[in-house]
Amino acid sequence: MSQLDDxxxxxxxxxxxTPRNHGKFDEDVVTVDLNNPTCGDRISLQLKVEDGIVQDARYTGEGCSISMSSASMMTEAVKGKGIQEALDFADRFSLMMKGETVDFDDYEDIEALSGVSKFPARIKCASLAWNALRKGIDAEA
Known part of the structure; x- marks a missing residue:
């Protein structure tokens, strides 16, 4: 295993x-529930969007380390971002899952999931939270 893989x-x-942003909001926010029937991963994503900005994001759910760490990274990355910028993150993530080299200077932890693209069955795990983000933004619009 290379040092980068490690x-x-x-x-x-x-x-x-040590998940970031794990939990629920008490107030009324956009909530998206998704699951991956292939492996049983599930997520409930909550987004607090005000004036076109993702003010906060939280999630609960159960799943493999890839699915849950991706949700943690995604919620960290999109907080404080405009809706279009959050969608740009999701688009770049999708390209990375297709094996393309993508730069996440604004939140490099996401690049740790780049190796998932070599395992097609795991791409759905890594993408679950990002798909929930897209649905949540669509619901807010």
């Missing part, structure tokens, strides 16, 4: 074991 594995496990 670093990426540690980043993924850090987000899995």
């Amino acid at each position: 670093l990426y594995r540690r980043v993924i496990m850090d987000h899995y074991k």
Whole structure:
């Protein structure tokens, strides 16, 4: 295993074991529930959007380390971003899952999931939270 692979594995496990933004909002917010029937991963994403800005994002759910760490990374990346910028993140993530080299200077942890593109069955795991983000933004619009 290369040093980069080891670093990426540690980043993924850090987000899995110490998730960021895990939990629920008490107030009324956009909520999207998705699941991956192939493996059983499920997520409930909540977005607090005001004036076209993702003010906050939280999630709950169950799944593999890839699915849950991706949700943690995604919620960190989109907080404080405009809706279009959040969708740009989702688009770049999709390109990365297709094996393309994508730069996430604004939140490099996401790049730790780049190796998932080599495992087609796991792409759905990594993409679950991002698909929920797109649905949540669509619901808000």
